[in-house]
Amino acid sequence: xxxxxxxxxxxxxxxxxxxxxxxxxxxxxxxxxxxxxxxxxxxxxxxxxxxxxxxxxxxxxxxxxxxxxxxxxxxxxxxxxxxxxxxxxxxxxxxxxxxxxxxxxxxxxxxxxxxxxxxxxxxxxxxxxxxxxxxxxxxxxxxxxxxxxxxxxxxxxxxxxxxxxxxxxxxxxxxxxxxxxxxxxxxxxxxxxxxxxxxxxxxxxxxxxxxxxxxxxxxxxxxxxxxxxxxxxxxxxxxxxxxxxxxxxxxxxxxxxxxxxxxxxxxxxxxxxxxxxxxxxxxxxxxxxxxxxxxxxxxxxxxxxxxxxxxxxxxxxxxxxxxxxxxxxxxxxxxxxxxxxxxxxxxxxxxxxxxxxxxxxxxxxxxxxxxxxxxxxxxxxxxxxxxxxxxxxxxxxxxxxxxxxxxxxxxxxxxxxxxxxxxxxxxxxxxxxxxxxxxxxxxxxxxxxxxxxxxxxxxxxxxxxxxxxxxxxxxxxxxxxxxxxxxxxxxxxxxxxxxxxxxxxxxxxxxxxxxxxxxxxxxxxxxxxxxxxxxxxxxxxxxxxxxxxxxxxxxxxxxxxxxxxxxxxxxxxxxxxxx
Amino acid sequence: xxxxxxxxxxxxxxxxxxxxxxxxxxxxxxxxxxxxxxxxxxxxxxxxxxxxxxxxxxxxxxxxxxxxxxxxxxxxxxxxxxxxxxxxxxxxxxxxxxxxxxxxxxxxxxxxxxxxxxxxxxxxxxxxxxxxxxxxxxxxxxxxxxxxxxxxxxxxxxxxxxxxxxxxxxxxxxxxxxxxxxxxxxxxxxxxxxxxxxxxxxxxxxxxxxxxxxxxxxx
Numbered sequence: 001x002x003x004x005x006x007x008x009x010x011x012x013x014x015x016x017x018x019x020x021x022x023x024x025x026x027x028x029x030x031x032x033x034x035x036x037x038x039x040x041x042x043x044x045x046x047x048x049x050x051x052x053x054x055x056x057x058x059x060x061x062x063x064x065x066x067x068x069x070x071x072x073x074x075x076x077x078x079x080x081x082x083x084x085x086x087x088x089x090x091x092x093x094x095x096x097x098x099x100x101x102x103x104x105x106x107x108x109x110x111x112x113x114x115x116x117x118x119x120x121x122x123x124x125x126x127x128x129x130x131x132x133x134x135x136x137x138x139x140x141x142x143x144x145x146x147x148x149x150x151x152x153x154x155x156x157x158x159x160x161x162x163x164x165x166x167x168x169x170x171x172x173x174x175x176x177x178x179x180x181x182x183x184x185x186x187x188x189x190x191x192x193x194x195x196x197x198x199x200x201x202x203x204x205x206x207x208x209x210x211x212x213x214x215x216x217x218x219x220x221x222x223x224x225x226x227x228x229x230x231x232x233x234x235x236x237x238x239x240x241x242x243x244x245x246x247x248x249x250x251x252x253x254x255x256x257x258x259x260x261x262x263x264x265x266x267x268x269x270x271x272x273x274x275x276x277x278x279x280x281x282x283x284x285x286x287x288x289x290x291x292x293x294x295x296x297x298x299x300x301x302x303x304x305x306x307x308x309x310x311x312x313x314x315x316x317x318x319x320x321x322x323x324x325x326x327x328x329x330x331x332x333x334x335x336x337x338x339x340x341x342x343x344x345x346x347x348x349x350x351x352x353x354x355x356x357x358x359x360x361x362x363x364x365x366x367x368x369x370x371x372x373x374x375x376x377x378x379x380x381x382x383x384x385x386x387x388x389x390x391x392x393x394x395x396x397x398x399x400x401x402x403x404x405x406x407x408x409x410x411x412x413x414x415x416x417x418x419x420x421x422x423x424x425x426x427x428x429x430x431x432x433x434x435x436x437x438x439x440x441x442x443x444x445x446x447x448x449x450x451x452x453x454x455x456x457x458x459x460x461x462x463x464x465x466x467x468x469x470x471x472x473x474x475x476x477x478x479x480x481x482x483x484x485x486x487x488x489x490x491x492x493x494x495x496x497x498x499x500x501x502x503x504x505x506x507x508x509x510x511x512x513x514x515x516x517x518x519x520x521x522x523x524x525x526x527x528x529x530x531x532x533x534x535x536x537x538x539x540x541x542x543x544x545x546x547x548x549x550x551x552x553x554x555x556x557x558x559x560x561x562x563x564x565x566x567x568x569x570x571x572x573x574x575x576x577x578x579x
Numbered sequence: 580x581x582x583x584x585x586x587x588x589x590x591x592x593x594x595x596x597x598x599x600x601x602x603x604x605x606x607x608x609x610x611x612x613x614x615x616x617x618x619x620x621x622x623x624x625x626x627x628x629x630x631x632x633x634x635x636x637x638x639x640x641x642x643x644x645x646x647x648x649x650x651x652x653x654x655x656x657x658x659x660x661x662x663x664x665x666x667x668x669x670x671x672x673x674x675x676x677x678x679x680x681x682x683x684x685x686x687x688x689x690x691x692x693x694x695x696x697x698x699x700x701x702x703x704x705x706x707x708x709x710x711x712x713x714x715x716x717x718x719x720x721x722x723x724x725x726x727x728x729x730x731x732x733x734x735x736x737x738x739x740x741x742x743x744x745x746x747x748x749x750x751x752x753x754x755x756x757x758x759x760x761x762x763x764x765x766x767x768x769x770x771x772x773x774x775x776x777x778x779x780x781x782x783x784x785x786x787x788x789x790x791x792x793x794x795x796x797x798x
Contacts, residue, residue: 044624051622053621057754057757059753060620060621063676063677064673064748065752066681068680070630158794160788174792174794174795175793177771177772178785179773180781180783183773217767217769217770218766337781341777342774342776342777343761343762343763344773344777345763345766345768347770349770380762380764381757381765382751382757383752384677385748386748386751387751388744390743390744391725406724406726406727407725408723408725408739408740408743409723410719410743411654411655414656415657415659416659418751418760419761422762
């Protein structure tokens with residue numbers, strides 16, 4: 001077959017690349033306003049009501065839910081993909097580390113995330129003014145707050161009014177009551193002056209409209225919800241957008257580059273279809289990139305022309321730079337008072353019912369930014385890995401008969417140990433703010449292409465002392481909480497400077513942001529304060545890329561709010577014929 | 580599952596394409612039943628279907644190894660007054676699958692089984708499965724307790740730890756094992772907090788703020 005590029009004859013008002021949180025919100029907002037949209041998604045169709053994993057039993061997976069190369073978060077997880085995709089490599093510079101998680105499917109990574117939906121606070125937009133590190137955002141909390149309100153109402157989030165200065169309350173649905181281990185965590189936290197408050201998750205504890213059902217407490221949000229009782233972009237944003245009739249969705253469309261005219265103005269997108277491996281182009285008056293922070297940067301950097309020799313909208317040379325992911329470290333243990341516990345259904349919602357927002361003043365600490373703490377434990381559904389390492393537990397505590405056993409063993413006595421210790425384990429993870437630095441970046445690897453012939457990203461990333469010291473602080477705090485609860489640490493307490501105190505490799509927390517950051521100075525930023533490229537008025541980025549700093553919060557709620565805000569601006573500018 | 584119900588399931592898309600092909604090929608009722616049992620009931624991508632099918636057609640352990648696994652699994656998790664044994668829960672079949680799915684288990688498992696047989700031949704002049712029960716237990720006693728095992732038995736300890744792990748996971752993720760454990764979730768319900776008798780047992784109560792702000796149910 002001769003090599004040819006198939007051109008879509010239609011000219012769309014907006015071409016959106018990516019259907020995750022940002023792209024989904026853009027499609028939803030723009031389609032409701034009557035604009036004609038083409039939505040490109042690099043993976044297949046997905047609908048949690050049809051691609052069902054919910055309420056399945058472990059034996060329905062031959063590997064009992066263990067992870068595979070197809071689903072890194074386990075055989076039951078809704079999200080396809082992971083840190084490695086076949087035929088889509090990425091590389092590293094100077095032996096640094098960065099693990100890049102990609103989920104190519106409708107809704108992208110909103111299909112597995114923890115639904116933790118935290119607003120950034122006023123300080124989170126102005127960190128440089130506070131500690132001199134990184135940069136301030138060109139906007140403040142008051143600019144985003146009205147959009148947080150709208151996102152809360154459109155999507156739904158539960159939580160509690162706390163009136164904390166830097167953890168603004170949302171318009172909350174009621175939270176679920178804490179589980180047993182969470183009550184013990186709260187008791188210990190209170191004694192240590194560490195706040196433990198209801199978590200803030202986008203799960204519908206009450207119905208908010210006719211299209212989505214309420215949560216029925218199976219704790220399986222990560223498997224996708226058949227009644228749309230939680231937020232994923234496919235069910236909550238893309239489906240309603242499609243219903244307007246204003247959106248054409250093309251799945252399995254891997255974007256190659258943004259096309260420009262002779263003046264350097266973006267005119268469309270070229271992509272390769274994974275269905276037939278043919279090349280396509282599509283034309284749009286406005287282009288919105290929402291392919292994920294790194295993928296959108298990759299698209300800009302791969303879209304070179306005589307007008308944009310350094311990549312599209314990248315005269316500043318900032319695209320790809322200031323990449324940062326949340327910090328992460330964890331510790332877990334066993335709570336002896338929970339062994340042999342009474343059985344009841346404590347599945348609850350898909351995640352923690354309580355969490356700890358950042359509670360200290362960094363001026364009194366040896367690192368610059370904070371972290372929040374996520375908790376887990378209890379009588380969950382067994383999966384692959386259940387019972388592993390019992391020899392590390394059953395010799396340490398007296399058994400049901402009050403007698404100390406020899407570690408390990410076999411037979412009826414061992415069989416009873418598994419029952420006895422079930423539900424007594426718990427753990428916690430810190431998720432903190434890393435400092436955005438120019439020297440942490442992704443760029444195009446000149447020597448490597450993926451299986452579609454698209455040049456791949458090469459990463460350069462190093463943690464600074466601030467992140468390492470923060471991880472040490474996390475570990476000290478976790479140990480303190482576990483001991484205060486009367487628990488015994490079983491893992492995560494053998495870290496030290498040699499392994500950066502258990503600080504996870506960058507990319508592992510899957511909160512990477514900052515690669516196309518916004519700012520008032522076109523020399524130091526890719527986008528203006530409306531997510532619009534300084535150099536091309538009709539080009540927007542609406543994923544995590546525009547973040548100047550990531551806060552000690554999960555980024556999704558802010559991606560959604562900024563995408564909505566940028567989309568409204570886009571509509572307004574289009575009406576004024578400014579684009 | 581009868582054929583009509585099965586086709587209905589197929590129509591709503593919870594059963595994959597490969598399974599449908601299997602159904603069409605089979606004619607005898609008992610064959611049909613086994614095909615339906617193997618049909619995936621969870622969401623599968625085409626790549627996953629292909630991979631799972633491939634793994635299920637391969638064979639890793641030979642008959643002697645499978646027989647040894649069965650004896651070991653039932654020594655680790657025997658039938659008791661609460662529930663059946665590891666082999667009742669088809670743990671050997673799970674182990675056969677998981678070593679194919681996770682090749683890093685293959686050498687430790689195959690080598691461990693070999694090590695076990697050689698020890699038995701040295702000590703009792705028989706392969707493990709051919710030893711009388713008392714000798715099997717005598718040998719297992721030498722490798723089942725990591726903290727008191729002799730240094731020269733360390734390879735056996737490492738093998739038995741892995742075998743214990745896979746047996747426990749295989750058992751407690753089976754229907755028999757989940758019933759035994761008393762896990763009562765994975766069904767729609769209304770979470771209204773820790774049951775009162777459990778709160779009382781631990782001397783806990785929800786504070787007023789929690790009671791006021793948390794979700795309440797009509798019934």
